[in-house]
Amino acid sequence: MKLAIIGASPGQYYLCRKAREMGVETLCFAWEKGAVCRDLVDKFYPISITEEDEILRICRQERIDGVVSNASDKTSELVAFIAEEMHLHGTRRSVIRATRDKTFTREISQHIEGLTPIRYYDYEGGTPGFFPCVIKPVPGAGKRGVSFVDSEKEFREAIRYAEAEPHRAILVEEYIRGREVSVETISYEGQHHVIQITDKETTGAPHFLELAHHQPSTVPPEIHDTICRVIPRLLSAVGFENGAAHTELKIDGKNIYLIEINARGGGDEISNRLVELSTGYDYVRGMIEVALGIFKAPATEGKRYSGVYYLCEQTAGRIPFFKSATGKPWLVEMTMDFDTPTLSSATKNRERNGFMVYQSDHKIEEGD
Template identity: 40%
Template structure:
């Protein structure tokens, strides 16, 4: 009899997990709203229940008799995964610490208490006034509980601030925003997997964004081009941060900034895979390690210590008005042997304010760091 895996979320972000779980021989039960649920036709069983309805999902999972539960690339779904797993005695991160891995303000508080270097911050709560006394502009304003650059904005003076805070609160589930001092420098992420409190760093990703004011991600490249000594310091800080957040199982995606002077600041950490194909595609392309499969196996209690079998270069370029120069490559991608996957959702390109505004992507793999556009 097949083991049963519950996957929380049904959008295109979860589709790689559904397909991988079926490839691994598991019976897949997917929970999500039907609207936009690309996984509905791929999962063995689909339940049109919102991912925030924890009690209803718990009730169904208990009835089904699931053997594991997981999600990828969704902070909101992490709350339900931990809640259900804790009630059913399944593998997950502790539900008691779910909030500090999904709420940016609580995460900052945790970093401060554990001497993890991060930007100066304050909260603009739903109904309360906020103070930025002593803060230096520019500032970054973002919702406390969203991802995908949604609601993020760089602010250069007090005149802009109230508008940016209003915009971020509007995007926030809790209607709270976090205000933090802007850290200038290069942006990276660290992709890791953990089991029973032991962390394995798999890859470091270089990021390219639109920059001010919205910082929507346009490119990701692995491995990072950072000097080895900086990479080592990054790894040491991330390992301490993962412990501070009580991340014990599964994938994690840590975002950091590095200044021109080599100072490192942790921006945020997700107790799940990075989106934008970082976890589902790029890590395996650059390392040979099936990160997605391993994340599923963690949930099912079948994890084995990672082995890196390949050392290649991989990356993704996104299509939008800001990257319109890439359109000839998108149209003639068959002439580029490095490109392994491409999709154009629309040729009507838009300037982007969040990742949902992008119109397509292509993913590449190369044995040498020679793929340039």
């Protein structure tokens, strides 16, 4: 079988490696600069992913059987375009675009049984209608352009911060207190499978930078069960059909609020590493099987724990924890150069300095 992979950044590395393990012939389309996946694929085309028609022409010429990418909003739309044009297993491009529109998904969520509505409106000038609130670009991910606001001065500053992003449409929504989780799913022909729920650690206000993720979530069993019922309804309501999705929620008591839907696997090592480490289900392989139309319903093994910790200026206190992790049986990977200890004061996920991935029979915390 023949698979097109869109993008060659680190986010696609595990897809390329897994396809090779599966004996699948691969074509990869990406800029040559920074293409870490180049040597993992059978054919590499140094073409910008903005060259949609040329990539489609090559895919047709090569008679591909599927097309896939992961953990990237930029590539997911092109994947949808090629799949739709070639009648392959994918989700329609219009749906991918709709899930990136936070106003649209917010409206859909108001009518899903099990989700609690949130007050919101599209910003068109003026002062906020309520405090506290969160300002965010309507499309966007990775916490880019997101701010917490509790005064008119903060509101003006947050609007300027959001307007600096490429997309200028801005959403103002009620600030919800509580814990944040994400839901990792895989869908095939409109059937949705909840694979794992992830606990998130963030800086909180004002920019909600993500500092760690842990699986499985420690939400109460009744909340877990409600999430597993609600998310398939939500994905069906927006028209999502095929592939991985990463849906972010806030939990406050018994109330479950939608934050956003991402029509892709979760970044921050969640989809590429943590899901398989905690469940035993080969999530990346599942994405490839969906794309190729050979998907089988997933089975998970006994409960294990996995997670990722990030370093930046806000988590400088974790440096001793990182250093002491070397040689521990639970350490899967660490990427941090301690000889250059300067840490970034990050406001976006992409600005963090290094990370550490673990797997264990319990949640790993400082002191383990």
